[in-house]
Amino acid sequence: xxxxxxxxxxxxxxVVEAPDKWSLRYWSDEIGxxxxxxxxxxxxxxxxxVTYEGFAEAWPGRTVEDDEGAAFMNNVRKYVLSTTxxxxxxxxxxxxxxDPAEAVRALKAEQxxxxxxxxxxxxxxxxxxxxxxxxxxxxxxxxxVGRGTRLFPEEGPAFPLELRKSAAFGNGVVQLTYAxx
Numbered sequence: 434x435x436x437x438x439x440x441x442x443x444x445x446x447x448v449v450e451a452p453d454k455w456s457l458r459y460w461s462d463e464i465g466x467x468x469x470x471x472x473x474x475x476x477x478x479x480x481x482x483v484t485y486e487g488f489a490e491a492w493p494g495r496t497v498e499d500d501e502g503a504a505f506m507n508n509v510r511k512y513v514l515s516t517t518x519x520x521x522x523x524x525x526x527x528x529x530x531x532d533p534a535e536a537v538r539a540l541k542a543e544q545x546x547x548x549x550x551x552x553x554x555x556x557x558x559x560x561x562x563x564x565x566x567x568x569x570x571x572x573x574x575x576x577x578v579g580r581g582t583r584l585f586p587e588e589g590p591a592f593p594l595e596l597r598k599s600a601a602f603g604n605g606v607v608q609l610t611y612a613x614x
Contacts (some may be wrong), residue, residue, distance in 0.1 A: 434541055434542060434543050435477075435540065435541050435542075435543060435544075435546065435547060435548055435611075436541070436547055436567035436568065437479065437508070437537070437541065437547070437548045437549075437550070437560060437565055437567050437568075438471065438474070438475065438548070438549045438550070438566075438568040438570055439471050439550045439553075439557045439560065439561075439566050439569050439570065440468075440471055440534050440546045440549055440550060440552075440566070440570045440572075441550075441551075441552060441554065441557065441569075441570070441571055441572070441584060442456050442457045442570075442571075442572045442574060442576040443571050443572065443573055443574070443584055444573075444574050444576050445574070445576060445577050446532070446577045446578060446579065447583040447584055447585060447586045448578040448579075448580070448581040448582065448583055449552065449581075449582060450578075450581035450582035451581060452574075453529065453572065453578050455578050456572075456574050456576075459574055459575075459576075459604050459605070459606050461602060461603065461604050461606070463600075463602040463603065463604075464465075464572065464602060464605075464606060465501070466556060466614060467484075467572065467597055467600070467602075467608050468502070468572075468607075469501070469502075471547075471554070471570065472502065472509075474546055474547045474548070474549075474551070474597070475509070475547040475548065475549040476509065476510065476545050476546035476548075477509060477510040477511070477512060477540070477545065477546070477547075477548045477549070478509055478510070478511045478512065478549055478550065479511075479512045479513075479514065479537070479540070479548050479549070479550050479553075479557030479560075480511060480513050480514075480550065480551070480552075480553050480556065481514050481553035481554075481555050481557075481562070482513065482514070482515035482518055483553070483555070484551065484552040484553040484556070485511070485513045485515070485521065485523075485526070485553075486515040486518075487552075488506065488523070489521070489522070489523035489526070492506045493507060493522075493523060493524070494521055495507070505577070506589045507523075507524055507526065507541060509525065510525050510527070510548070511523065511525055511527070512526075512527050512529055512536075512539075512540060512548070513526060513527065513528050513529060513530065514529055514533055514553075514556050514559075515529075515546070516533075517595060522593075524604070531548075533559075534565070537560070537563070537565050538565070541565070550562050554561065554582055554583075555586050557584070557586060558584070558585070558589070561592050561613075562592075563588060564613065566613065567593060567612065567613075568597065568611065568612055569610070569611040569612070570608070570609075570610050570611075570612055571584075571610075571611070572606060572607075572608050572611045573606065573607045573608070573609060574606055574614075575605040575606065592613070592614060593613070593614035594598050594611035594612065594614055595611060595612050595613070596609065596610070596611055597610045597611060597612050597613040598610045
């Protein structure tokens with residue numbers, strides 16, 4: 434059985450929106466290795482609509498010369514959770530249809546590597562509520578953003594989690610990996 438690994442860059446105040454605006458100054462080889470190891474373990478991505486649309490606009494024109502992750506992002510199998518998109522056109526993308534929880538359970542039952550999310554906080558919250566996330570991987574940045582979409586809004590369900598591993602990087606960024614408790 435495959436596992437779903439939800440990956441998010443997150444600020445100290447819980448913001449996950451637009452990490453390109455607040456995380457890049459902290460980028461390091463250590464963070465690159467952490468992100469790369471997650472990509473190496475995955476052979477599929479599961480994305481919410483907003484993240485899919487942003488990625489589908491940004492990544493197709495990029496090459497490995499532009500960004501090391503371009504080959505992965507453009508070629509990996511992508512599954513999209515959306516009730517409003519009529520179609521998905523980015524290379525190797527599939528719009529999940531029917532009951533979304535059943536569609537994700539069917540993906541998890543297939544043979545293969547991890548199914549990773551990148552961003553997609555609304556989808557991640559839904560996946561957690563459905564009991565479909567196997568690991569929640571947070572890369573915590575030492576910055577308070579002040580405003581933006583938070584992973585967990587003030588009102589919402591509780592998700593008891595258990596810390597599985599942690600790593601502190603030289604620049605103050607911390608990687609925290611949780612599993613449902």
